[in-house]
Structure formats: C-alpha cells, structure tokens
Amino acid sequence: MIDTNIWFWVGFVGFVLAMLSLDLGVFHRTPHVVKPKEAAIWTTVWVVLAMLFAGGLFLVYGHEVSLTFLTGYVIEESLSVDNIFVIVLIFEYFRVPRICQHRVLFYGILGALVMRGVFIGLGAVLIAKFHWILYIFGAMLVITGVRMAFRNDDEFDGEQNPIVKFVRRLLPMSHEFKGKHFFTVENGKRLATPLLLVLVLVEVTDLIFAVDSIPAIFGVTRDPFLVFTSNIFAVLGLRSLYFLLAAVVDKFYLLKYGLAVILTFVGTKMLGEHWFEVGVLPSLGIILGVLAIAIIGSLIRPRPAADQGTTVSARGAEHSHQ
Secondary structure (H helix, E strand, C coil): CCCCCHHHHHHHHHHHHHHHHHHHHHHCCCCCCCCHHHHHHHHHHHHHHHHHHHHHHHHHHCHHHHHHHHHHHHHHHHHHHHHHHHHHHHHHHHCCCHHHHHHHHHHHHHHHHHHHHHHHHHHHHHHHHCCCHHHHHHHHHHHHHHHHHHCCCCEECHHHCHHHHHHHHHCCECCCCECCECEEEECCEEEECHHHHHHHHHHHHHHHHHHHHHHHHHCCCCCHHHHHHHHHHHHHCHHHHHHHHCCCHHHCCCHHHHHHHHHHHHHHHHHCCCCCCCCHHHHHHHHHHHHHHHHHHHHHCCCCHHHCCCEECHHHHHHCCC
8 A cells, every 4th residue: 555645635636627627618618529630639648647647656656556557557448448339339329419429428437437436435445344355356357357258249229228228217308319418398398318318328338347447456456546546547538539449449359358368367366366476567568468469469350341340220220310
C-alpha cells in the first residue's frame, strides 16, 4: 500500500470533474458528430495524461508503483475494447444518430465512474476483511477468460434482451428519437425516448464489464488508490476510443482471445499467489505481448470477408423506427 492521504483522493476526483466539465461544457457544448481526427486527439490526450500521472507516481513513490499503475491501466484499456464492441452492436441495433452518440457515452461514463468507485471501495473492504475472497476473484477471472474465448459476440437482439424488456415495461416510451433528449412529451404525456433505453443498456454493459475488470486490477495490486486511478483513467478515455475504433474494431477479431488469455493469466496468478509470484514488470510484459500478438495476428490474417461487419437483427432495426 502506498502512503496516500485524503487530499490525494480529493485532488484526483477534482481533476476528473474538471476534465469532464471542460469536455461537456466547452468542447462538446454543441452536439456534433465526433470524427476520427477529433477522437484521435482526445485519445492521445487521455493516454498522455495517464502517462504523466504514472511519471508523477515514479517521482514520488518509485518505479514499482509506477509500473503497477501502468499494468492496471493497460488491462483496463484493453478490456475497454471488448466493451466498445458491445456498444457498437447496441448503437447499430437501435440506429442511434451519430450526433447523439457522444451524449449517451458521456452520461454513461458518469454512471460508470460512480459504479466503479463503489465496486472498488467494496472490493477493497472485502479483501481487507476476508483475504480468501481473492481466490473467488481469481476463479471468476479464469471462468470469464474461458467463456470469452468461446462466446459469440457477433449479434445483439434487443427484442430478446431482458433489460430492454424490463425498461419498456417500466417506462412509457416513444418510438422515435427526439434529438439529444432522453424524455419527450407527446399528447400531454411524458415519455422516455429510445436514447434513454440505449443509455440504460450502456450502463448495464459497463456494470457487467466492471465485474470482470475490477477483480483483474486487484490481481495486480491491492492498493485502492492505484486500482481506482488506473480504472478511472481507462474509463475516461473510453468515449474517444470508441469514436476512434468503432468503424474498425471488428477487424481485430483475435483481440477477444488475447483478452481471454490475459484474464485467465491474472486469475491464475491470484489463485496461485501462495505457490508462485509473477512480478509487476514480467506481468506487464506478458500482457503487452499478448495484446501485440492478437492485434498483429488480426492484421496479418484478416477475418474472412463473409464474417466481417457487425451482424444486426433487421427486425430490431425496423422496430427502432416504427
């Protein structure tokens, strides 16, 4: 555990809130389609900020702490790509207007920040009181890694999705988007728009991914501050990464197998910590190596043309415009 006082936490949370305010209040005050160039700039900004933070940790606490943060950050950032693929399917299924996508992701990430903070706090308390829970986390990661390697992510059917069914039963809903608005009024009646339904799905998606990613970070470090900061930096960069990769993420079809290997590796490390130890630097090297192999392999041997592209149920696309 590194020696951090309350002002470290206050300062970091203040920085996050300031960046989010700058993002929404200045750069995205007027809704617009985020183009790849803008997304690339913002992705670079978030990565550079994370590297500067790692540099600050190096100056204050040394290389071990800095490398630990970077390892957690790389794990979270790589898992974000899997999250992006699911978001692409959701946006395609409901035909979310491109001009509204940033708004959904912005508020989705606000919710994700709160959920991640709660999950991390809960995880830290549980580990402090019940060390054996690490073995449960490790087993969860191994199981998730194996399932990820064999699951089929090529299709999203909103008509059969239980969250979609629940929200539609709970809230009266309009059939069409109303610009950037989550609610509208029709015939004197307040209705939710499909944009709110998409936001709920994005939030639930992040909740599901958090169940995988947060135990993975605890497999790298038990320090709540490093877990929180590496997680939050990755989440903050998710929006720009989405707009940068959404059109090409399907090309990196081997990445999910790489992520499956990473989750299985971290889970095995947690399960076997009493018998063997893998240092921070070797762990970071293994994770980066697996990601590089998956990315390069996808580029060298592209997916067959018949399998490329996002598969979306035509019935769901039609339903979103009824």
